[in-house]
Structure formats: C-alpha cells, structure tokens
Amino acid sequence: LVRHVNRLINPTSGTVFIEGNDITMMAPEELRRIRAEKIGMVFQNMALLPHKNVRENVAFSLKLRGIGREKRYKVADNALRIVKLAEWGESYPDELSGGMQQRVGLARALAADPHILLMDEPFSALDPLIRRQLQDQFLELSAKMKKTTLFITHDLDEAIRIGHRIAIMKDGVLVQIGTPEDIVTQPADDYVADFVAGISRLHLVYAHTVMWSIGYFKKKYPDANLEGCPVSSPDEDLDALIDLMVSTGAKIIQIMEGGNCVGVVTQGALLRGIQGKELDED
Structure with a gap:
C-alpha cells in the first residue's frame, strides 16, 4: 500500500x-x-x-x-x-x-x-x-x-x-476508515467487530457517545434535580468518567459544553459503554 x-x-x-x-x-x-x-x-x-x-x-x-x-x-x-x-x-x-x-x-x-x-x-x-x-x-x-x-x-x-484515523483492510480491500472510537464503537461488519473484540474501550469511548441528551433525560425523568451533580465535558473518556463518579459518589454526571448542559451520563450508560452496547434513547 x-x-x-x-x-x-x-x-x-x-x-x-x-x-x-x-x-x-x-x-x-x-x-x-x-x-x-x-x-x-x-x-x-x-x-x-x-x-x-x-x-x-x-x-x-x-x-x-x-x-x-x-x-x-x-x-x-x-x-x-x-x-x-x-x-x-x-x-x-x-x-x-x-x-x-x-x-x-x-x-x-x-x-x-x-x-x-x-x-x-x-x-x-x-x-x-x-x-x-x-x-x-x-x-x-x-x-x-x-x-x-x-x-x-x-x-x-x-x-x-x-x-487519528484508522483504515482496516481485508484481502487488499479497505473495509472501514474512521477514528479509533468509530472503529471500536461502530464496526462496519463482523470482520471489524471480531478484530476489535478484545480492545479495551476505557480510553476510546467518550462522554458524547454514551450520554443521554438533556432533552431526553428531562423527558424521561421530569422531576430529576441535577444540582450538585459533578460536571464533565463531551470529550472525556470512560476511564475519567468512572474516576469522577467513584470519587464523588455520584450516580449522574452532567456533560457541559459552552456553559450549557447538553447531556448526562448515568451509571447504566457507563456500563453500556464499557460493554459496547448501544444507548437506548427511544
């Protein structure tokens, strides 16, 4: 090549x-x-x-x-x-x-x-x-x-x-091109999925991938109070989010961007991110 x-x-x-x-x-x-x-x-x-x-x-x-x-x-x-x-x-x-x-x-x-x-x-x-x-x-x-x-x-x-970007090839054909996070979280086919199966996601998956949007969260939990919840950014990885949740004892992390809360990361969302399961926001 x-x-x-x-x-x-x-x-x-x-x-x-x-x-x-x-x-x-x-x-x-x-x-x-x-x-x-x-x-x-x-x-x-x-x-x-x-x-x-x-x-x-x-x-x-x-x-x-x-x-x-x-x-x-x-x-x-x-x-x-x-x-x-x-x-x-x-x-x-x-x-x-x-x-x-x-x-x-x-x-x-x-x-x-x-x-x-x-x-x-x-x-x-x-x-x-x-x-x-x-x-x-x-x-x-x-x-x-x-x-x-x-x-x-x-x-x-x-x-x-x-x-910064990875291209995976099979039999001389480009199967998928994307960021490391794209490759791990959105494999293009079974070959890529098998290829990345043993990779730790802790430093590859970020808050913006696993968070619930603030609109969805408020719709699902209209009475929830986020005051006092720890704050992080969309680009924080799972490892840092886990450390923050453990150190504060919080069950929810607010994700802030430009001074506004754009989403939340829950304990369940973190577990799904580690396991590679899709976020359910239906």
Missing part, C-alpha cells in the same frame, strides 16, 4: 493525489523530485549504511540532493537531537541497539523535512518495552512536527494508540 503512495509500485487503477497533484500522471523526473522532497520513508528494516556513521546516514538523502556538507550535517545533527541521539553522531550502526537504529531511520526521514511520512511496521521487530518507548516518542514528535503520516501495522493496539 505505501509503495503505491510514492509510486514505487504503479497502481493498476485509481489515482493518488499529493498536494493536489496526481502522481500516477507524473513524469519520472517530477516523480523523483516528489519522492526526494515531499515523502519520507521509515521501514522495519532501516537499511542503514554500515560503512557510514550515524550522522552520515541521517544526512545521506540531503547529500543526494546536492546539499553541502556543512549544511546537511547541521540538519542531521538537529534531527538526531529530535530523536534524542545527539551524542551518537560519530558512532556506526552496529554500535547501536535495534531501537536506536530505528530512531536513526526516523531521524534520516525527518532530516529531509518531508510533508508525508510513510512508516511500514517500523517498531514491530522490537521488544515490547522499547516499542512502547518509541511509540511515545513518535507521538511526541508528531505533535511537534505536524507531518502527515501513513503508518502500517498489524497491531490494532498500536494503531489505536498512534492513529
């Missing part, structure tokens, strides 16, 4: 637009420029050059673009600082751990300052602790760098943790 985005594999049908330009129609010279300037690639096997040190590896794509040694090394050193490897510039790949080599690969991609990052299972070969550390670092970098990233993984937990 990612090799279609930069046309290392030519799509047999359809179009691929990057910044409004269809790369399937580009001449080879223009395509090479787009690959060099707009797209960075990070894969499971980083293919670092063993005879070059870390700084030279990070600066390699800039060298291919004809950028002078002093400037490209300055850019490379900055990229290494971003991935917290500033002191390893003179070292060689075989002197680094697997996790550090992955960070060098990420630094190499970032050094080119691409608009798009293509990442194909970059952390899958690492042990769980290092993998989670790199995920945390990637999330931190993503917030700072503001790059568009296409991240391929077979680990749904990783996809949910990292992705």
Whole structure:
C-alpha cells in the first residue's frame, strides 16, 4: 500500500493525489523530485549504511540532493537531537541497539523535512518495552512536527494508540476508515467487530457517545434535580468518567459544553459503554 503512495509500485487503477497533484500522471523526473522532497520513508528494516556513521546516514538523502556538507550535517545533527541521539553522531550502526537504529531511520526521514511520512511496521521487530518507548516518542514528535503520516501495522493496539484515523483492510480491500472510537464503537461488519473484540474501550469511548441528551433525560425523568451533580465535558473518556463518579459518589454526571448542559451520563450508560452496547434513547 505505501509503495503505491510514492509510486514505487504503479497502481493498476485509481489515482493518488499529493498536494493536489496526481502522481500516477507524473513524469519520472517530477516523480523523483516528489519522492526526494515531499515523502519520507521509515521501514522495519532501516537499511542503514554500515560503512557510514550515524550522522552520515541521517544526512545521506540531503547529500543526494546536492546539499553541502556543512549544511546537511547541521540538519542531521538537529534531527538526531529530535530523536534524542545527539551524542551518537560519530558512532556506526552496529554500535547501536535495534531501537536506536530505528530512531536513526526516523531521524534520516525527518532530516529531509518531508510533508508525508510513510512508516511500514517500523517498531514491530522490537521488544515490547522499547516499542512502547518509541511509540511515545513518535507521538511526541508528531505533535511537534505536524507531518502527515501513513503508518502500517498489524497491531490494532498500536494503531489505536498512534492513529487519528484508522483504515482496516481485508484481502487488499479497505473495509472501514474512521477514528479509533468509530472503529471500536461502530464496526462496519463482523470482520471489524471480531478484530476489535478484545480492545479495551476505557480510553476510546467518550462522554458524547454514551450520554443521554438533556432533552431526553428531562423527558424521561421530569422531576430529576441535577444540582450538585459533578460536571464533565463531551470529550472525556470512560476511564475519567468512572474516576469522577467513584470519587464523588455520584450516580449522574452532567456533560457541559459552552456553559450549557447538553447531556448526562448515568451509571447504566457507563456500563453500556464499557460493554459496547448501544444507548437506548427511544
């Protein structure tokens, strides 16, 4: 899939637009420029050059673009600082751990300052602790760098943790695209439902999904008094709502938006949210 985005594999049908330009129609010279300037690639096997040190590896794509040694090394050193490897510039790949080599690969991609990052299972070969550390670092970098990233993984937990939008594929066909909450709470078919069956919903489902609208609540319980009930927001997740309910001893949480109460979350609604059952508001 990612090799279609930069046309290392030519799509047999359809179009691929990057910044409004269809790369399937580009001449080879223009395509090479787009690959060099707009797209960075990070894969499971980083293919670092063993005879070059870390700084030279990070600066390699800039060298291919004809950028002078002093400037490209300055850019490379900055990229290494971003991935917290500033002191390893003179070292060689075989002197680094697997996790550090992955960070060098990420630094190499970032050094080119691409608009798009293509990442194909970059952390899958690492042990769980290092993998989670790199995920945390990637999330931190993503917030700072503001790059568009296409991240391929077979680990749904990783996809949910990292992705703003998730696309699930089956037999080469896109089955569903949506936010992590959409995927978990509204699976498109049985395949997706089975795929997400073991996923905890506590940090994926939010108040706006499980709350009763204030109009429905008042209709159902016209004499209910919400005064003194704890307050939360539509974007609070189930875990935080449970903590709030436990700490206050409340049975109802008011959901406020723009200074107005837009809904309520009851104990029953929380349980249904955890179990994945639909809210009954008939």
